[in-house]
Amino acid sequence: MPRAYLAAMKASLDTVFAALGDPTRRAILSMLLEDDMAVTDVADPFDMSLAAISKHLVILANAGLITQEKRGRVKWCKLEPDALKQASVWMQGFGQFEPVNLDDFERFLAAELGENDDDDAGGDDG
Amino acid sequence: MPRAYLAAMKASLDTVFAALGDPTRRAILSMLLEDDMAVTDVADPFDMSLAAISKHLVILANAGLITQEKRGRVKWCKLEPDALKQASVWMQGFGQFEPVNLDDFERFLAAELGENDDDDAGGDDG
């Protein structure tokens, strides 16, 4: 098999993309965009046991997408966006996309919400 | 749950990232970077049945990452890099990465091969 294909099969990309494949884990990453959080607080908005969230966090940590640091009883979770970089490089290699900025990201989120979220009555800030 | 998290859970992102989570499927995408291919030819380098590859192709097509067009007996598979774009936007929203160009991509592939592939004697350029 040609060598570039081996690179595409690299394990680290594997763990990153597999981690991103689960919607709960992507939601967790989005939450951590705003601030570091304790495991309990990460779990809070989800309709799922703490143990399940704990497992998701292990998967994210193994992929390098977050780090966890215990201070006292509390284990703090921190987003590590650098781990996304190699995956991003891989993806952009395909499309030669133009660079994307935060504006694009926010517009993207807004568009997604417009499609999805019809219980969002009002509260639209521009 | 805050609205941005819902966006992070969007189904289309889900299918794209889940599709990318499998190393065989990423390898297929890499192969299609070079040229459109028939299903049989896609399957050829893999140590796996044609039926298995056929299923992978369905997953890639459902994620919008490829399209398939039947001409005669042959079903041609074509890379659709645009589907990667929204995933790329999502990822870049996290890191505010600098734009990446094809050079970066190739350097990335080279570095991966350096780590992995020790039958690669020489060819190390800084």
Next chain:
DNA sequence: TGCATCTTCAACCTTTTGGTTGAGTATGAA
């Protein structure tokens, strides 16, 4: 010490995923 809190572990369950095989369909060629 005793108790509450934060988190993980272990055992278990169900569903999904990724693979196989053999048969079946569609097309092309002789």
Next chain:
DNA sequence: TTCATACTCAACCAAAAGGTTGAAGATGCA
């Protein structure tokens, strides 16, 4: 028509993923 090629379908299987529950460690507090 007959045969070969290109691909998919259906049934099945094993392993992995994602969830649950209850118990068990750590740690902090009174």
